[in-house]
Amino acid sequence: MRIAIPNKGRLKDPAMQFIMSVGIRPLAGDDRSLMIPTSWDNTELVMVRTEDIPNIVEAGAAELGITGMDYVKEAGANVEELVKLDFGRSRIVLAVPSSWDVETLEDLKGREIRIATKYFNIAKSYLNEKGIKGRLVKISGAAEVMPLLGAADCIIDVMSTGTTLRLHGLKPIDVVMESHASVIGNEGWMKGPESERINLLLTIMKGTINGKGKKMIFMNVEGKDLEMVISSLPAMLAPSVSKLGGKDAWEVMTVAEEKDIPEIISKVKNSGAKDIVILDIEKVIK
Structure with a gap:
């Protein structure tokens, strides 16, 4: 059985801590290891990018994965949320320069704006739904610096506390979506050869959450x-x-x-x- 967890980013440490609190302990590996054996027989951790986990689980390359629901929606992956976790809470927001005389989404209507984001699909759906005219600038790194560089006018990105936005002269004016970390599985997990072990693991995971x-x-x-x-x-x-x-x-x-x-x-x-x-x-x- 394989469990995909983030190899870096804000979800890496809490995801590993949760796995260990469940009773699954990595037996080897360092920051460069991609597959790590664990204290559970025939169970290994697959260390991959957070945003790749929905597609990896959908393809059946890992039976379970821990990732943010924002990445699940962005990937459009056909996976099932099996356990809602108590970490990774965040919001994807539309943020504009603090110097702009803009306080609400309505103030943007009629403007042509460039929006930097790594959540291209989420942003596209959001703009269409809200009737905002915008050209999306797809990026893979930090979005906050893009308006300062002149590469975009505003951003759609994840926000936890808002400190990073303020440091870069930005202010959120609308919430695109709420997100949290979850354990996900593909829709066929109950029919696979590992279904009994997966079901037991999910029960223990839920028990760990209930005990906190x-x-x-x-x-x-x-x-x-x-x-x-x-x-x-x-x-x-x-x-x-x-x-x-x-x-x-x-x-x-x-x-x-x-x-x-x-x-x-x-x-x-x-x-x-x-x-x-x-x-x-x-x-x-x-």
Whole structure:
């Protein structure tokens, strides 16, 4: 089984960290390696350009891939989004020089503009939909510098924080599309020889996402306080309660969001809970 992941760019490190958190660890390789064996039997990582991953997966050269949904749309690849990931969030925006007296898309209508972009297909569809007259300047590198060089008037490019745009004297005036990283597969993955292993891997991947930001809480509670403590606790279904031997006391266990832990501890302590233990959770398989 092959999993294609970015070999450079903003998605490379979070994609590798996610793969490792799932339990797949690269066994060898350096920045020049294209195919890396892993701790999973007969599973290797294919290190390729982020924008090439949709086409590689569509062709079946890799069973799964991690890439941005902006690249999927740009490639027009016939692939399926299997797991939405919690990183790689970004927006593709139309940005114009800050010096322009332009604040909205309507202010551009009627103008002939040159737009530099590496998202040629996305930009073409967007301009047609919005009724904007523009000549696209297809590039493969940094778009932000193109207006400064005089190669274009404005750009359509990815924006995470907007800092890079501001440094180059640009301001976003419209969002072309929202994007995020995903695990993708081709439409025939369920019929292939690796379908069972892929399905298991997808289950573990989803469990890894579900486990992020959650904590396991254990506590001991005397019988007289049990009802009050349980009423103070969140749970995915219901708290787990086990009687402690020889005493009118109980062990209570539940799962909670990390951000809620301070409030939960305050409530259960005031309700009589003791010996509270909080543990990290790696995965939650539903």
